[in-house]
Amino acid sequence: MESCGGVKAWTPLVEMCLTADAYISTIPFLMARIINIGIANSDTSYITTTGLAMIGIALFSLLFGACGPSGPEPIEVHKDLCHHCKMNIADTRFAAELITGKGRVYKFDDVLCLQAYVSDLVADPKAEVYICDYADPGHLTPLDSLVFVQGDAIQSPMRGNIAAFRDEKQLQEYNEVWKGIQIDRGIIFAQ
Ligand SMILES: [Zn+2]
Numbered sequence: 001m002e003s004c005g006g007v008k009a010w011t012p013l014v015e016m017c018l019t020a021d022a023y024i025s026t027i028p029f030l031m032a033r034i035i036n037i038g039i040a041n042s043d044t045s046y047i048t049t050t051g052l053a054m055i056g057i058a059l060f061s062l063l064f065g066a067c068g069p070s071g072p073e074p075i076e077v078h079k080d081l082c083h084h085c086k087m088n089i090a091d092t093r094f095a096a097e098l099i100t101g102k103g104r105v106y107k108f109d110d111v112l113c114l115q116a117y118v119s120d121l122v123a124d125p126k127a128e129v130y131i132c133d134y135a136d137p138g139h140l141t142p143l144d145s146l147v148f149v150q151g152d153a154i155q156s157p158m159r160g161n162i163a164a165f166r167d168e169k170q171l172q173e174y175n176e177v178w179k180g181i182q183i184d185r186g187i188i189f190a191q
Helices: 011-024 027-039 044-064 111-115 118-123 168-178
Strands: 096-099 105-108 128-133 136-142 147-150 162-165 181-183
Touching: 027 044, 096 111, 105 111, 111 128, 111 162, 128 162, 147 168, 162 168
Parallel strands: none
Antiparallel strands: 096 105, 096 128, 128 136, 147 162, 147 181
């Protein structure tokens, strides 16, 4: 319930990014070897093998070196604080996360607290927003893949009373009890 399963899938990709960064730093070294050993000794096979290795590394780094953001950071229950209201995040059905274009991670305990940062979002086109799926607590899901319902019966920590779902059918099942109103994400995050 506490961790976000989606993040695990990203781990090999992140490792590849780190590996690519480490490899790319060897390119100037290999270039120097080609000049100092290959060219100095007129050793064409050395030049060819080292040159090919260098090209291979450059291609690998191109593919994996600039992977960019690697998905949301898992919410740690009772440890992470809401960036806005400073309360402990205790209920992962309602938690949310904003990752700025520069990679800063802000966590929230309620969509209401995240809404306070909408103007930051507009100013930062590379920012990413994830909100937990109510039916799958802790699963931080990209904002664009969610549908929302708001109602007093939802009882979120800061009384934003908004629940997010990946699956609209599940939203409707819960909402048979809540009797809330389905709202568009564009309205929630309108300035
Ligand atoms: Zn909060």
